[in-house]
Every structure is written in structure tokens, then in C-alpha cells.
Amino acid sequence: MTLFHFISFFLTSLFSTTVGLSIPPTTFPNCPKSWHHDEPGRTCYHLARRRMRLTEAHSYCQKMIADGSAHVLRVECGGENDFISGLVKGHSEKVWIDARARFDIVDGAAGLFGPGFVYRWPNGKIVRYSNWANGNGLEEVGSSNSNKCINIKSDGHWMNANCSSTAAVICEKKLHRPYSKHCPKHWVYNKETQACYRTISKTNMTILEADNKCFDYGFEHRQDAMLTSIESESENQFVMNLAKEKDANFEFIYLGGYGRSRNGNKWHWMDGSEFNYMNWDRGMPFGRRALAVLVMNKRGKWINHYADKILSQYNAVAVCKFKS
Numbered sequence: 001m002t003l004f005h006f007i008s009f010f011l012t013s014l015f016s017t018t019v020g021l022s023i024p025p026t027t028f029p030n031c032p033k034s035w036h037h038d039e040p041g042r043t044c045y046h047l048a049r050r051r052m053r054l055t056e057a058h059s060y061c062q063k064m065i066a067d068g069s070a071h072v073l074r075v076e077c078g079g080e081n082d083f084i085s086g087l088v089k090g091h092s093e094k095v096w097i098d099a100r101a102r103f104d105i106v107d108g109a110a111g112l113f114g115p116g117f118v119y120r121w122p123n124g125k126i127v128r129y130s131n132w133a134n135g136n137g138l139e140e141v142g143s144s145n146s147n148k149c150i151n152i153k154s155d156g157h158w159m160n161a162n163c164s165s166t167a168a169v170i171c172e173k174k175l176h177r178p179y180s181k182h183c184p185k186h187w188v189y190n191k192e193t194q195a196c197y198r199t200i201s202k203t204n205m206t207i208l209e210a211d212n213k214c215f216d217y218g219f220e221h222r223q224d225a226m227l228t229s230i231e232s233e234s235e236n237q238f239v240m241n242l243a244k245e246k247d248a249n250f251e252f253i254y255l256g257g258y259g260r261s262r263n264g265n266k267w268h269w270m271d272g273s274e275f276n277y278m279n280w281d282r283g284m285p286f287g288r289r290a291l292a293v294l295v296m297n298k299r300g301k302w303i304n305h306y307a308d309k310i311l312s313q314y315n316a317v318a319v320c321k322f323k324s
Contacts, residue, residue, distance in 0.1 A: 030175050032065065038083045042175040045084070046070070049092055051166040054149055057096050061171035072098035073170040074121050075152065076224045077129050084170065085156035092168035094151040097158065099127045101141040101148040117141045119150070123272040128215055128224065133157035184221045188242060193235055193323070197228065199246040200318040207293045207305065207318075210254045211270065214320035227256030228321035229269035231277050240300045243317040250298060252305075254318035257294030261287035261304050267294070271321070278302070 031037045031044035038045065046064060057072050064070045075081050075097055088095055101117040117138050119127035130137070133153070140147050140160045147160035151167050161167065183189040187196040200213055211227045218225025230236050243253045257275065259267030262285070267275045281301035285292060292304035295316075 032173070035173070036087060038080065043080075044173045044175065045073070045087060046171045046173075047087055047091060047095075048169045048171070051168055053166055054096055054098070054163055057169040058098075060169060064171050065173055070171045070173040071122070072096055073152075073172055074098050075129065075131075077219055077222050078131070079222055081129070081131050081152070081156050084152060085154060087170070088152070088168075089154045092154065094153050094159065094161075095168045095170050096161075097150040097152050098122060099150050100163065101138065117148075121272075124268070125224070125272045126270070129219075131156055131158050133159055136160045184223075186217075190235070190238055192238075193231070195321050195323040196223075196225075197239070197242055198225070198320045199242050200320065201246050201250075201316075202318075205316065205318070207254050207295075210318035211256065214318070217320055218322050223322040224271075225320045225322040226270045227254055228319045229256050229271050229273040230279075231273055233277070233279070236277070236279055236296075236300055239319050240296065240298075242319055243296075246317050247315050250315045250317045252298075252316045253296040254316060255294040255296055255302070256321070257302075259285070259292065259294075259304075261285050261292040271323075 032046070035044040035046045037043075046061075048060065052060065054072070061070045061072050062068050073084065073096060075084060084095070099119045099121055101119050103117055119130070119138070121127060131152075136157075136159050146162045146164075149161045149163040149165075151159045151161040153159060183196040187198045189196055198214075198217055200210055200217075202210075202213075205213075207227070214225045214227055228239055230239060239253060239255075243250045256270040257267055258270065259275075267278075267285075269275055279296075279300065279302050281297065281299075281303050284302060285304035287304060287306075292306055295303050295305040297303055
């Protein structure tokens with residue numbers, strides 16, 4: 001190595017180490033011009049320093065990309081939070097995060113079994129990662145009904161915000177690359193759904209615990225994984241086959257559905273997918289509780305169950321899913 005190359009290498013290493021995330025990230029070829037790329041998350045970001053209300057931010061981001069595929073920032077893991085903090089640092093004091101606190105009576109998907117607030121993204125999915133500053137969070141929503149929205153500061157901490165206030169805006173756009181060759185290890189790709197799946201088999205596990213485990217597995221790869229939704233007969237069969245591979249003697253599969261035990265039309269998927277396809281077993285759903293969760297039996301039919309109950313006496317498999 002020549003002296004010139006050695007000095008160049010040394011200065012490059014020193015500069016990148018000392019400055020870190022405060023360096024504006026390089027533009028990725030698939031990102032629009034002037035957008036920043038977060039390689040592990042396959043996401044492009046655009047920082048608009050002009051302050052605006054959240055409703056104005058929605059319109060602004062939607063117009064940034066011709067096909068309307070960009071939206072206001074959604075932070076879904078610690079790595080992404082660090083990246084955004086570096087992007088904002090030195091440019092703006094606070095930026096919108098596109099989540100809002102909503103009041104629910106009960107919601108098993110959120111681990112909520114009494115009246116209270118839950119933060120959700122616009123697509124209805126629950127905000128699972130957070131990085132609240134001291135004195136901020138859901139408790140503040142309860143004491144001040146106006147603080148239902150969220151800002152992220154340049155230090156990465158989240159603050160309650162009045163939804164009618166103004167802040168800078170980051171728009172984001174996902175790079176939808178096929179996962180056929182790039183599902184993480186232990187995950188299985190489904191070409192029809194363009195999603196990755198992973199099975200869990202553990203004794204004495206509730207559905208809420210299974211869904212938290214899905215989140216942990218997804219978090220390892222910066223993906224928002226949760227118990228699977230099922231949107232077609234073929235996906236129903238696919239999920240059942242995965243469970244059989246995990247445990248040939250399985251009796252139940254934990255799914256990511258929740259709804260009313262008395263009404264099969266009042267159900268939802270945790271990941272925000274439309275609950276259009278249904279495969280209820282005869283007489284289902286059934287029960288007296290207002291809220292129930294979804295389980296598949298070994299015949300591929302659906303029955304309702306309760307999120308805080310354990311199917312310990314049975315062979316149960318949980319199936320996790322995230323979409324590319």
C-alpha cells in the first residue's frame with residue numbers, strides 16, 4: 001500500500017468514525033433524487049425543514065412521489081430511530097411521527113383488556129417500538145386529550161404533541177424488493193403474498209406472548225413482524241403446511257386475528273390487512289367475551305380463543321409474518 005493510499009484510508013476511517021450518523025447519508029440509486037437511503041431498512045427518506053401541521057404533512061408527502069407511495073415518517077425499531085436522529089440533527093428541532101393515540105375499549109392485539117389509549121399508525125397497526133422522553137407517553141394522553149400525536153427530537157427521544165401544532169416533516173418510501181432470495185435465515189418466503197413467515201413452538205405460551213416473540217424475531221432484521229394474517233384459501237393452506245413442518249402433531253395454530261366472539265364479521269388482523277377471507281369452523285365464533293383472538297385447528301378451520309389463556313394441554317404452533 002502506498003503512503004498516499006494509507007493516508008487516504010486513515011482519514012476516511014477517522015472521519016466516518018468520529019462523525020457517525022450526523023453525516024448526511026449517501027443517495028441510493030433506487031431512491032429519488034435528494035432522498036436519503038437507510039440500507040438495512042430498504043427505505044428512502046426526504047427531510048422537509050419547513051414546519052407544517054400533520055394534516056398538511058400527509059398531503060405534502062403523498063405528492064412527493066407520483067404514485068402516492070410516500071407517507072409521513074413511521075419509526076418501527078431502534079436502528080431506524082438512530083438513523084432518523086442523525087438525519088434530523090443540525091437541521092430541525094422536532095419532526096412529526098405519523099402515529100396517533102386512539103381510545104379503545106379492549107384490544108387483545110395491544111395487550112389492552114380495559115378502556116384506554118393505544119398508539120396506532122394510519123393503517124391501524126399498533127405502534128410497538130417507542131423511545132419516549134421522560135414525562136411523555138400514553139399517560140400524558142390521558143391527562144391531556146390534546147397531546148395525541150408524536151414528535152421525534154434530534155436526540156431521538158419522542159415527545160407528546162398537539163396534533164394541531166407544527167413541526168418539520170420527514171417523508172418515507174419503502175423500496176419493495178422481492179424477498180424470494182433474501183428472507184432472513186429461519187424465515188420462509190411465499191411468492192403469492194410476497195411475505196416472509198416463521199414458526200414458533202413453545203409450551204405454556206399465550207397468544208400475546210407469541211406475538212411479542214414474533215416482534216422480537218422481526219426486530220432482529222428491522223422488520224415489523226407479528227402473528228400472521230390470512231387473506232386467501234391458498235395462504236390458509238400455506239400456513240397450515242408450515243405448522244405441520246414445525247410439529248406434525250400440532251392441534252392449533254396461533255393467528256394474528258382479533259374481534260368479537262359473538263360476531264364473525266367484527267374481526268380484524270393485527271397487521272392491518274383487510275379481514276375479507278374467512279374460514280370459520282361450524283358454530284364459530286362463539287363465547288361471551290366482547291373480545292377474542294383467532295386460532296386455526298388441524299383441519300384448517302378457524303375458532304376463537306382468549307388472548308390471556310394458555311393452550312398448554314395442546315400442541316400449539318405460532319406463525320409469524322412480515323411483508324416485503
